[in-house]
Amino acid sequence: MSRHLQHLLHSRLDTAAAVLDLPLTRDHLERLAVELTPAVKALLLEADDRAAEHEPVEYTLTEQAAPADRHVTEYNGCRSSIHPEVDEDAPAALLALEWRGMQPDITSTDVPTRTHLTITVRPQSLRAWDWWLNKAGVAVDSTRRHGQLITGTGYYGEITVYLRGENVGQLLDDQVVTASATRLTQFIGGHPW
Incomplete structure (x- = not known):
């Protein structure tokens, strides 16, 4: 999933850079795709979790005392x-x-x-x-x-x-957001533009 997502992200970034005429080299685009893949994956999983919250859940009844x-x-x-x-x-x-x-x-x-x-x-x-x-x-x-x-x-x-x-x-959501934000901050902080 991550490799496929990384390729999709790379192609979208390449298209956006061409349309917006951004001065990004192929290396820049590859690095952006590699660094952003975990954050995008976390966003997709979060969207899946939100969708799953609205799906009906199957329950089985067991005998328990009231x-x-x-x-x-x-x-x-x-x-x-x-x-x-x-x-x-x-x-x-x-x-x-x-x-x-x-x-x-x-x-x-x-x-x-x-x-x-x-x-x-x-x-x-x-x-x-x-x-x-x-x-x-x-x-x-x-x-x-x-x-x-x-x-x-x-x-x-x-x-x-x-x-x-x-x-x-x-607690799990907070951990994912913190880790993604840290990686994104480290990546953007060292980028030339």
Whole structure:
């Protein structure tokens, strides 16, 4: 994709330089195409993400207890719920309790069964998100993006962990924009015109 995009960008730049009668050599045009390809690719991916947000999403229904059927508590901005048939000393419930006690990033936990835990976090950085992915045993390539929410499923011992990152999409967008802006600034700052 990048090589093809680079060739397309080069041909468009060549055409624009000819139409506008810009004094650009072939080397200038090639360098512009090479340097701008990542930024253009990021813009195209961003447009695809925006389009995907408006596409219908297929959902499957699973049997889960209604919120009224759960024991829900809230403490210090963290909402925790547990199905009434799950003992408080079940592995998933103990893991939720342990993580809630040591991590301020957690905004909610849900224990639907003794070996399943849904945890929602709001990490302050991508490094914190990477820590959560590693802690919950979630492979990066298995995560899914739903707007600003990133989800993934992993395993912590015998416990299936469904991890939800509330603001991770924004953190990823910020990283792409910063990297593209830095590269573009470095390229334009050293250019002769």
